Amino acid sequence: MNNTLGLISAFLGGAIVGAGAALLFAPEKGSELRTRIADILRKKGIICSDSDVDALVDKLTKDLQAEVCD
Template identity: 75%
Template sequence: MNNNLGILYAFLGGAIVGAGAALLFAPEKGADLRKRIVELLRSKGIICSESDVDELVEQLTRDLDD
């Protein structure tokens, strides 16, 4: 019985990790992702506009290309 419970916990843990990875790596339109980022930042009390996020993405892209 205890072994079955361990297997169940391992399965549930794997399912949670898999769901989190799927959300992080799922393809999403850039505009939708930027909108989600702005909403997340605002919920944390960080005020920024969508153009601020666009500039940040451009800067990060340039830095990654170098």
């Protein structure tokens, strides 16, 4: 059971990082991308400010860079 939970967690973590990478490497300007991310989060019921989205994008960027360098 614990192994299954770990496998599901790893899958979800990879899916989140992959989705972040897809968004970050999409051919859009940064401001348009941040607006799009905020809109998607709001549609999911997650209320966030522009600074929250900026922090999320910065975190995803750092996580992706760490993954690429490893």
